[in-house]
Amino acid sequence: MQFTPTCARLPAKNVLQIVWQGASWINNKLLFLHEVTGNHPFPTMLTKSRTVYYAHRKKIITGIIILTGMVFIIRLFHIQVIDFTYKLSSSNNVLRHITDYPARGLIYDRNGELLVYNEAHFDLMVIPNQARGIDTTEFCAMLGIDRETYISRMTQARAFSPFRASTFERQISKTTYASFQEKLFRFPGFYVQPRTLRQYPSPLAAHTFGYIGEVGPEVVSNDPYYRSGDYIGISGLERSYEEVLRGQKGLRIRMVDVLNRDIGSYLNGKFDTLAVPGQDLFTTLDGVLQAYGEQLMANKLGSIVAIEPETGEILALVTSPGYDPNLLVGQKRNAMYRQLQNDPLKPLFNRALMAQYPPGSAFKVVNTLIAMQEGVINNHSSFSCFGAYTSGNVTVRCRHHPSPVNILSSIQYSCNTFSCITFRNTIDKPVFGSIQAGLENWRQHVLSLGFGQVFNTDLPFELSGLVVSPDYYDRVYGHRGWRSLTIISLAIGQGELGTTPLQMANLASVIANRGYYVPPHMVRAITHPDSLIRSFQQKIQSTIDQEHFDVMAEAMRLVVKDGTGRASRIDGIEIGGKTGTVQNPHGENHSVFIAFAPVDNPKIAISVVVENAGYGSVYAAPIASLMIEKYLTGQINREWLQQRILNAKIIPQPL
């Protein structure tokens, strides 16, 4: 059945006719298609049984529809007419959601000295839709900005949301705040939000504390607690203890009238919640020792890590160069951060936790302990050394010292020959069967002393260091392509070894304890100084027997009494130490020293790294010695030594 409009042949005069003709044309084509594919009668047959049999269901369906309508009307009546809770008064009230930011937890040192506290400041907020009729001249004068800034900030706020609050100006000064409060009614849509900023009584341990900043968009979308504009700890303890320090935000919903005046709480505070202040942190740091360490490391690159061996509590964590934590507070933070980031000496990099050096001669302590445990040497072992160790076409030079050497004197004088021989014997022990098994066995001993892994306590951004496994050498040389001589540099702490200063201090701790360590951590208690954190008090045993540690402790005592570290001895205190000189392909060698004191019943274990400073005995050892003296006696009796260190400037020139 064709359908032809009577005016089909006239040209289309308007849109309606175009539509008409188009539709008719399509319709004709469809019908044609339909017909040529077979004759399908329009389904018109009466289905009496179906229509009639279930006809009563029509009433039920109609009933459902009407019932729904009635339910809605009743509900509407309830909400609109009866229940006055929803009826806001006729003077056009609007609601304002005010977040109460709690005070962030304070941070104390182990002696109860306050290290980090809060200072109040105020942000100026605006709700763009409500900001009408503002005298911009007066406003800008009071705030100290120009008209263009005002316009651009308002546009930005409006683009974010016309009806939600945006920050208009951060951290307005107290005087501005005061004058604003007076004249607030003239600037509808603006209000003041109190915030807190961190302050530091003295500029120390910036890396340890870290800093706080505005929360980033990924965190906002993943964690419902944070809103855009909130602060969050970004590094250091501020970050790793964020949940403890931040407390809980409170909410107050206030009603505000057209003149922007607060006229009371909404629903009597039914939806308000109280802010919960953040909990305080009691760190393990000794503020005096930390400050002293930073003083000593001024104008040098490197780090100091000091631990209390019995508890694993970190007494001082110094990295140099550092920065004044007050720099990264407040408005100037972004600019300062960029500046610090671009500094080639990398002040933002925490060397104590993240610098991975080959440990150098200080590692001989480890190799000797392993050799003792494996039984390849004992108290009677003795080797000759005339200035070098030679095997095949490999020569390892040694310093000038009396020969022969045994365990004690090899450590005392840091003899390379002794180390090379005992290392090879350890790896080549026949019972292992293969070089791979021998090295793997050695590796397990090393790992048990806290190397090659992160301690995973409360230190953010630790690196694990590197203790290479036999697979690596298999890949480089082939399964049968290497032997103990190939990797001889491991004997003296060079080669494919990476340790962090933290791990070196932990080593000193293991020896101090004669065989175990407690994983180093920075916080001892939360909220109250006596509620110690239990999970940090676990002791971890190494794979080496205590008797060997006794021998090593004695050897290290000799280092300071009459060995490579003798320039650093202190009258009246017995120190056990080991010097190290780490080869540096890019410049001067690094100076390294690990120590613990007193040798009997130690109270402090320490590692010092001074980059590009040459022999361990020249800089690292004296610094460690001064730190020990300061910690154990509270004063320094060697002014000349202290002066020499304080005056030393060891910063490499750019190449």
Next chain:
Amino acid sequence: MKKQIDLFKNVDKLSVLLFLLLIFMGWFNIFAAEIKEGHQSIFDISQNYGKQLLWIITAMMIATVILIFDAKVFPAFAWVIYGVTMIILVAVLLFGTEINASRSWFRIGEFAIQPAEFAKFATALAMAKFLEEKRARKIMLFDTLTALAIIVVPVLLILLQNDTGTAVVFAAFVLVLYREGYISGLLLITGAVAAFLFILTLLVNEFIIIGVIAFIGLILFLRLRNRKREQWQLVGLFVILSVYVYFVDYTFENLLQPHQKARIEVLVSEDVDLQGAGYNLHQSKIAIGSGGLWGKGYLKGTQTKYNFVPEQGTDFIFCTVGEEWGFAGSTVVIGLFVLLLVRLVNLAERQKSGFSRIYGYSVVSVLFIHFAINIGMTMGLVPIIGIPLPFFSYGGSSLWGFTILLFIFLKLDSKRLELL
């Protein structure tokens, strides 16, 4: 143009009148909801109300086009339309853009089109065609399952788009199957009981409910001492109910996503999450509630003006009605919808052709479920699901979809006498 006039003669005037009323009332409310300072012209295309005017005009053109088509075309091409729409639904998964976390849109220049809205009438056509063909024989389980499959295919595709709200509306077709006898009244009641238990389980600990059911069951059990068969049926029923209650609790705790859970919890307890899901609901109730008996007056609603209610032009458009027109205005709008729906039921019943009747009921069901859920959610009776109010809410795709849905039926209805 005699034939042109003939075309429109038999179309149901009341339905068309209601259609136009709802569209333009909706438009006025969208204007009120979206008006901003500095944009005073109603024709401003960059604003939603300007765009809606565009959609309204084009929708009326589409309605006219549909009326031009021969009524035969719709049953003839029902499966084709359904098939093509399903393919488009697959295409949007592959080539579509993601807006608001669901990949349900095709972007064409400045505009976006949502194929799921067209799946509604396509499914209705397919359903009508399918059930019509089976009219002659007894109702068999296989047919019911196939009918369900026709519904399930678009539902799955839409769920894949991550648009759970739109998928839910396809449950409306249950009413159609009920009218045609494929689903018994008992099943419908079971559904209602299940929904009731669902809500109860959320409010009360599930073991208490099972306990209460057991208690009632025990009493009945003792009463039926002489009738073993009924006793066993009772036991069976108790087991099924208990499993169901437990299952509901498990699903709620473990299978629902957190934001979906929040939306249901928010209905039940007022204090939950004022900043998230609770915020929408709370603001919506404030907006409606503050309207009082006569409303605050057109363009004078503060909650509307200050945009306290999110999604005011779309999902929560009814808030504007409630705030600005009050109880009186809201009742009028609800009345208009109910009138339209009941009228369509009557139109469906007077069809001689099974296809037309089934399609008519589909139209009623789809419009009804949108109406019920959308308005219900603004009042806190139904969890917040993102679906529009037909003809009222802003949205080109939904307006076109509903217009097509309605006018195909009006066309079929206008030809009902001729098609015998």
